[in-house]
Amino acid sequence: MPxxxxxxxxxxxxxxxxxxxxxxxxxxxxxxxxxxLLGDRAAAEDVTSDTFLRAMEGLRAGKYQRGNFAGWLFTxxxxxxxxxxxxxxxRYRGGGDRxxxxxxxxxxxxxxxxxxxxxxxxxxxxxxxxxxxERLTFKEIAVHQGWTMKQVKTHVQNGRRxxxxxxxxxxxxxxxxxx
Amino acid sequence: xxxxxxEFEEELGAAxxxxxxxxxxxxxxxxxxxxxxxxxxxxxxxxxxxxxxVCGLCDSLLVRLKDFDAPGPPPSPxxxxxxxxxxxxxxxxxxxxxxxxxxxxxxxxxxxxxxxGIVLLAAVAVRRIADTPPAALRQHPARSIELQVxxxxxxxxxxxxxxxxSFWIPPRPGLRYSASxxxxxxxxxxxxxxxxxxxxxxxxARAGKGRHRLLVAGTDRQTGKVEQQVQFEFEGxx
Ligand SMILES: [Zn+2]
Numbered sequence: 001m002p003x004x005x006x007x008x009x010x011x012x013x014x015x016x017x018x019x020x021x022x023x024x025x026x027x028x029x030x031x032x033x034x035x036x037l038l039g040d041r042a043a044a045e046d047v048t049s050d051t052f053l054r055a056m057e058g059l060r061a062g063k064y065q066r067g068n069f070a071g072w073l074f075t076x077x078x079x080x081x082x083x084x085x086x087x088x089x090x091r092y093r094g095g096g097d098r099x100x101x102x103x104x105x106x107x108x109x110x111x112x113x114x115x116x117x118x119x120x121x122x123x124x125x126x127x128x129x130x131x132x133x134e135r136l137t138f139k140e141i142a143v144h145q146g147w148t149m150k151q152v153k154t155h156v157q158n159g160r161r162x163x164x165x166x167x168x169x170x171x172x173x174x175x176x177x178x179x
Numbered sequence: 180x181x182x183x184x185x186e187f188e189e190e191l192g193a194a195x196x197x198x199x200x201x202x203x204x205x206x207x208x209x210x211x212x213x214x215x216x217x218x219x220x221x222x223x224x225x226x227x228x229x230x231x232x233v234c235g236l237c238d239s240l241l242v243r244l245k246d247f248d249a250p251g252p253p254p255s256p257x258x259x260x261x262x263x264x265x266x267x268x269x270x271x272x273x274x275x276x277x278x279x280x281x282x283x284x285x286x287x288x289x290x291x292x293x294x295x296g297i298v299l300l301a302a303v304a305v306r307r308i309a310d311t312p313p314a315a316l317r318q319h320p321a322r323s324i325e326l327q328v329x330x331x332x333x334x335x336x337x338x339x340x341x342x343x344x345s346f347w348i349p350p351r352p353g354l355r356y357s358a359s360x361x362x363x364x365x366x367x368x369x370x371x372x373x374x375x376x377x378x379x380x381x382x383x384a385r386a387g388k389g390r391h392r393l394l395v396a397g398t399d400r401q402t403g404k405v406e407q408q409v410q411f412e413f414e415g416x417x
Contacts, residue, residue, distance in 0.1 A: 027267070036247070041258070042367055045262055049266045056270070079209065092236075109194045109197075113191060114232050134236060167190075
């Protein structure tokens, strides 16, 4: 039965067998997406179940616009998954500021650091930001990113190396231009 | 600290801390999604861009979001069946919970008194079990564990009979939970909501007639240390 007919049958009869068929078709794809986004099996299970419960409510309340059930479902999954990650992020930051007092600001240097970060590969840039801006420990980075400790160390080490390469290249270019 | 690390810290530590100062709170899930889809107003998009430039958490989220809709490999054939069963039980148990079906009883005096009598007897029976908790375990009032039997013939039910154990334990953030039924190896369980509600499915044969014991353990996600343990004893479903 096409998915639009399943949706319509569920909305008109309220019979769970139609929703169960939608579950059979889309639980795997929704879970796979959430696992990639969250990097945590228990969290992906929580959010997949919540997604289908919301979808069930939405269908009953007539919130679904016909045409693309899968797209609508994955939009709910994406929103709930992002919320989960953002509230997990708040927990990392909940312990107050772990920093020394901020130094006198040098806006130019700050902008240059930002620009060098943007030239790095994703895993290097993210590892450095999590370590030096968020002040996460290696263990926290591993949990947050779903990386092994070895991967965290490699990404941080290579990230630092690549950063310094671009950073010193940048300053020698600046010096060269000034001569 | 290696010389390389020290050099990095000395030269750049201050600049990174200054970036942290500028970061501000993360945007909402809706704003991040819209930013990634390119559908934010230009001013709002600039604000999100400036935040992401200095936020490791949002940066990592946006990188992962890029692949959200890409076709991925099918879920692992080893862990998927159990995960699917746990999730399905939650979704379909929530759809038509037994206590909602019982709702009508409370408006009629005779069944309500009968029900109250049964609950009282059950509480007395349970109290006797609760009197002898194993050392080092906090015995949770066992009346808060409920059994819901789902027969495979019911609409929306899985193709085998199973029992959902529903219970509540005081919620603790940052813990990962597992449950062990009658001393079997523990398996990971997921919370039903942001609070402490759990609905854990087991094949009906594993929670049949007789006494059963469910041990729930909460492990710190960061340290792996067991921080919370609760044990339930209950009468299985005939
Ligand atoms: Zn952020």
